[in-house]
Amino acid sequence: MISFLLRRLGAAVVLLLVLTAIVFGLQKLTPGDGVRAYVGANASPQAVAAARQHLALDSPLPEQYARYLWHALHGDFGTSLRTHDSVARDIGSFFPATAELVLCSFLIAVIMAVLFALSGAIRVPGGFLYRGVLLLGATAPPFLLGLGGLVLFYAHLGWLPASGRGDDTGPTHLILLDGLLHDNAGQFTGAAQHLVLPALALAIAPALAIGRILRSSLDTTLATEHVRTARAKGLRPSAVIARHVVRNSLGPALSMAGLQLGFMFAGVVVVEQIFNWPGIGNYLAESIPVADFPAIAGVTLLLGSIYIVVNAVVDVLQALADPRITL
Amino acid sequence: MSPSPATRRRTTALCAVAGLAVAALTACGSGSHSSSGAAGSSAPPSDGVLTLGLNGDIGQPPDPDIYYANNGVAIIQNVYEGLVKYKDGAGTVQIAPSLATSWSVNKGNTVYTFHLRHGVTFHDGTPFTSAAVGASFARRLAVNGGPAYMVAGVKNVATPDDYTAVVTLKQPNSAFLNYLASPFGPKMESPTGLAKHAGKDHDQAYLSKHDLGSGPYELTTAETGREYDLTAYLGYWGQKSPFTTVKLPVYNDVSSLELALDQGDISGAVNALPASSQSHYQSLSSVSNYFLPTLGAALLTLNPSKSFFKATAARMAFLKMIDQDKLVSQVMGQTSQPASTLYGKGMIAGGADKQNIGYDPSVMQAYAKTLPPNTPMTVGYATGNSNAQKMAAIIVAQLLADGVKASAQGYTTATVFSWPADPTKGPDAFVDGSNGPDGGDPYMWGHVFWDKSGGIDYFDCDDPAVDSMLNQAEKTGDTGLYVKAAETYSATGCYMNLAYNKDWVVTQKWVTNVPQAHNIGSFELNFNELGISKAS
Numbered sequence: 001m002i003s004f005l006l007r008r009l010g011a012a013v014v015l016l017l018v019l020t021a022i023v024f025g026l027q028k029l030t031p032g033d034g035v036r037a038y039v040g041a042n043a044s045p046q047a048v049a050a051a052r053q054h055l056a057l058d059s060p061l062p063e064q065y066a067r068y069l070w071h072a073l074h075g076d077f078g079t080s081l082r083t084h085d086s087v088a089r090d091i092g093s094f095f096p097a098t099a100e101l102v103l104c105s106f107l108i109a110v111i112m113a114v115l116f117a118l119s120g121a122i123r124v125p126g127g128f129l130y131r132g133v134l135l136l137g138a139t140a141p142p143f144l145l146g147l148g149g150l151v152l153f154y155a156h157l158g159w160l161p162a163s164g165r166g167d168d169t170g171p172t173h174l175i176l177l178d179g180l181l182h183d184n185a186g187q188f189t190g191a192a193q194h195l196v197l198p199a200l201a202l203a204i205a206p207a208l209a210i211g212r213i214l215r216s217s218l219d220t221t222l223a224t225e226h227v228r229t230a231r232a233k234g235l236r237p238s239a240v241i242a243r244h245v246v247r248n249s250l251g252p253a254l255s256m257a258g259l260q261l262g263f264m265f266a267g268v269v270v271v272e273q274i275f276n277w278p279g280i281g282n283y284l285a286e287s288i289p290v291a292d293f294p295a296i297a298g299v300t301l302l303l304g305s306i307y308i309v310v311n312a313v314v315d316v317l318q319a320l321a322d323p324r325i326t327l
Numbered sequence: 328m329s330p331s332p333a334t335r336r337r338t339t340a341l342c343a344v345a346g347l348a349v350a351a352l353t354a355c356g357s358g359s360h361s362s363s364g365a366a367g368s369s370a371p372p373s374d375g376v377l378t379l380g381l382n383g384d385i386g387q388p389p390d391p392d393i394y395y396a397n398n399g400v401a402i403i404q405n406v407y408e409g410l411v412k413y414k415d416g417a418g419t420v421q422i423a424p425s426l427a428t429s430w431s432v433n434k435g436n437t438v439y440t441f442h443l444r445h446g447v448t449f450h451d452g453t454p455f456t457s458a459a460v461g462a463s464f465a466r467r468l469a470v471n472g473g474p475a476y477m478v479a480g481v482k483n484v485a486t487p488d489d490y491t492a493v494v495t496l497k498q499p500n501s502a503f504l505n506y507l508a509s510p511f512g513p514k515m516e517s518p519t520g521l522a523k524h525a526g527k528d529h530d531q532a533y534l535s536k537h538d539l540g541s542g543p544y545e546l547t548t549a550e551t552g553r554e555y556d557l558t559a560y561l562g563y564w565g566q567k568s569p570f571t572t573v574k575l576p577v578y579n580d581v582s583s584l585e586l587a588l589d590q591g592d593i594s595g596a597v598n599a600l601p602a603s604s605q606s607h608y609q610s611l612s613s614v615s616n617y618f619l620p621t622l623g624a625a626l627l628t629l630n631p632s633k634s635f636f637k638a639t640a641a642r643m644a645f646l647k648m649i650d651q652d653k654l655v656s657q658v659m660g661q662t663s664q665p666a667s668t669l670y671g672k673g674m675i676a677g678g679a680d681k682q683n684i685g686y687d688p689s690v691m692q693a694y695a696k697t698l699p700p701n702t703p704m705t706v707g708y709a710t711g712n713s714n715a716q717k718m719a720a721i722i723v724a725q726l727l728a729d730g731v732k733a734s735a736q737g738y739t740t741a742t743v744f745s746w747p748a749d750p751t752k753g754p755d756a757f758v759d760g761s762n763g764p765d766g767g768d769p770y771m772w773g774h775v776f777w778d779k780s781g782g783i784d785y786f787d788c789d790d791p792a793v794d795s796m797l798n799q800a801e802k803t804g805d806t807g808l809y810v811k812a813a814e815t816y817s818a819t820g821c822y823m824n825l826a827y828n829k830d831w832v833v834t835q836k837w838v839t840n841v842p843q844a845h846n847i848g849s850f851e852l853n854f855n856e857l858g859i860s861k862a863s
Contacts (some may be wrong), residue, residue: 012524031752032741040387041744042765042775046780047473054471075755083551084535094552147582155586158783163576163583164553243630259841278553282579286384286552289710291741 003188005312012308019304020072022295024065038081055079068297077301078294082287087298091280095302096173097165098272098279101202102264104176105193109210109264110257116211117253121218122237138208140268146201146274153197160197163276166190168218198275202267206260213256217249224248248320258314262307365542367614369591371837373860375571377854378592380584382599384552384577389516389534392466395473396857400510401575401851402555402596407514407540410441410460410492412509413767413848415856419673419766420847422504426455426515426541427492436499436802449517450538457486459496460502462518464734474765476514479504488629501804505768510849515541517838533579542576543855544573553578557854561850568855588614588616588833595834595841601713608833615834618661619845622671623763623828625655625663625714626776629821630757630786632750635734637703641694644818645756646684648725655826658717663826672827674769675806680813682824687723695729703732707754710737718748718825722754722758748778748785757785766848769809777816788821837862 013287039051054056077087119127154162167187170178230240272281280299282318287295385399391407403412404703414423427441446476447455461484485493506512517539524533538546543563546726577583586592598624609616629636634643655665708715719735738768746753762769774797775781793819796812830850837860844856
């Protein structure tokens with residue numbers, strides 16, 4: 001396990017270096033001038049030049065990159081050209097919202113995927129209806145699902161709020177958790193209400209992807225000889241599934257779940273914009289048009305790190321599920 | 328495998344639990360709409376809270392010496408005050424008193440004497456005196472942000488007494504009052520606060536989340552990308568408002584903003600909605616629509632560094648092809664009117680700066696025939712500006728009919744502002760759907776749009792003779808020279824003033840006094856001048 005973690009850490013460092021190098025290289029290739037975001041769109045060329053000098057953005061790109069890496073090692077990811085605040089502080093401020101949204105969406109996606117797979121594998125009554133609705137939902141892009149949800153549940157029915165997160169006053173800024181920690185039912189319910197639509201919009205496509213892989217796995221495992229033997233021995237169907245089917249079917253589904261979780265962090269940009277969810281997706285969406293490269297690089301590093309961690313966790317879980325797999 | 332009865336019972340139980348959870352979520356808490364009433368209407372707030380949606384984040388910290396973007400001016404003008412301002416509710420640019428009650432200017436336009444208002448305090452309790460003038464100017468220069476140029480010409484600020492400030496300029500400047508009145512102009516900041524919170528960055532960290540102003544509201548919340556809240560300053564010298572709190576939630580998607588407005592969850596939207604939504608809101612009985620004058624404009628600029636427009640004759644032919652009246656009315660509707668002058672509306676008295684391009688599409692048709700078949704050209708627009716996109720598409724359609732292989736292309740803000748550094752990277756033509764000068768003086772228009780040192784001369788189409796005329800006219804205020812500069816620039820064929828833009832403001836019906844609260848220079852509202860209808 002330790003050697004596995006060390007290998008993964010080494011690979012992570014290399015990957016993150018490559019990511020930052022790509023982002024810095026893109027600065028040179030793309031035509032945008034982020035300094036304009038810093039001083040204002042209408043600023044004179046002299047003001048822009050003075051700001052560029054003040055920000056040390058007039059030095060050669062390799063020098064800027066080396067300086068960025070040095071500061072990053074000390075936890076300083078630069079200053080956002082848009083907010084004029086430290087990128088680390090900005091990300092710290094926006095990330096909890098995204099984490100809460102993605103984790104809740106992922107949980108919903110896993111539950112929906114399991115229901116999808118089980119309803120198909122063990123022929124639950126009405127399961128075809130559920131699978132059909134999920135399939136239909138997954139064919140629509142998240143922004144369309146989001147807008148459709150807003151029009152129906154907010155504008156017409158008035159059941160759910162349209163934007164924001166609720167009362168964010170807690171220490172963790174994960175409002176559901178803060179509501180539980182403070183035993184504040186209103187805060188918890190408010191957060192849940194705000195989460196429903198964006199979480200569903202983000203969860204449906206991954207739910208289908210994971211569900212189909214899981215169902216295929218279940219079908220394959222259910223047809224194996226050892227499952228036939230277990231049935232023949234008189235085990236109850238639920239015991240057959242719990243003891244002999246689930247664990248053997250998990251491998252591919254875990255891989256797909258890890259992949260989808262990574263995609264969800266990327267896909268969150270559109271959903272956060274639709275629902276005015278104050279997360280890093282919105283932060284990134286505001287930074288890209290104005291070429292705020294410190295912010296873009298910071299978010300890229302964060303998302304890259306998350307992806308690496310998620311994949312490592314998936315590998316560990318797969319090894320736990322299947323003893324034949326060695327890390 | 329068929330499900331057993333036990334499995335079916337468990338499935339039914341799960342569905343019941345899920346249904347109960349949905350019911351609990353929708354029944355508990357606030358649900359959705361914050362106001363009562365049918366969808367599309369809202370009652371006036373009983374808690375004194377006015378909520379206005381922002382279309383996108385303000386883009387920079389709400390620091391008056393940094394802020395040089397767009398919708399954040401709503402915060403700056405309600406939290407800070409300058410010595411003078413543009414008159415609220417006026418249809419033309421008129422300098423009006425603010426923290427200076429009167430002023431005089433010497434004949435050479437080098438010495439400006441301001442008599443200051445008594446009884447004003449900053450939000451930190453510091454009394455406003457003439458000491459604040461020099462301190463505020465000095466801070467602006469130290470920060471050296473985009474709007475620093477407005478006080479770069481100040482030689483010194485003398486304070487013969489607590490309520491007189493004498494500003495002496497290094498060079499004559501007839502536009503200086505307009506600099507001060509500009510929404511981006513220097514605001515008075517508490518010198519006590521500036522000294523206390525200076526830190527290592529001249530108060531920039533402090534003023535990103537707090538304020539040192541004297542305006543009717545204090546900045547109490549500044550959450551980038553989320554919401555900005557203002558709270559009424561109880562010690563304000565001027566008009567008090569029924570709105571003790573103003574909330575400015577950020578909407579990153581205009582559809583969400585429109586839904587919230589339709590449902591009454593926000594009280595209004597200022598300069599935030601696309602022209603395509605006009606028919607919807609003009610038919611909505613729960614809201615009031617206002618089309619209010621601004622200094623803003625839609626402009627068309629041509630790129631002389633591209634082969635298509637290298638020749639002046641080609642540029643003039645293209646401009647003559649534009650049916651300005653039809654283009655503006657078709658795309659912008661009531662939010663604009665076709666421009667007839669070279670400067671902004673009303674900047675030259677009597678409209679002496681007449682734009683004499685003349686609509687004649689046959690000139691471009693004849694020119695297109697001389698070009699090789701399928702000569703390509705690109706008409707650009709800024710992504711996010713749907714009006715500019717539509718105008719670009721209409722122009723492209725016309726060019727295609729003339730046999731030019733034209734296409735419309737969107738560009739991000741950062742890309743657009745990189746063109747002055749290398750105009751060859753830009754498109755052949757650019758439709759700027761919404762832009763405006765910093766203030767109402769013709770110098771502020773001509774310098775910024777026609778002089779490559781000004782900031783928004785996208786393709787560096789520059790005539791040194793025009794720059795010289797503008798600089799000279801700035802010293803003296805010579806209207807004739809301004810007109811000559813404009814006509815000379817117009818002859819380059821690089822520029823067309825397409826439309827005078829208006830500020831389309833939509834509010835719930837119970838919001839009153841909107842036109843009187845609107846400021847022509849800032850495109851925004853003075854919140855303390857808004858009211859609540861007695862009929863509500």
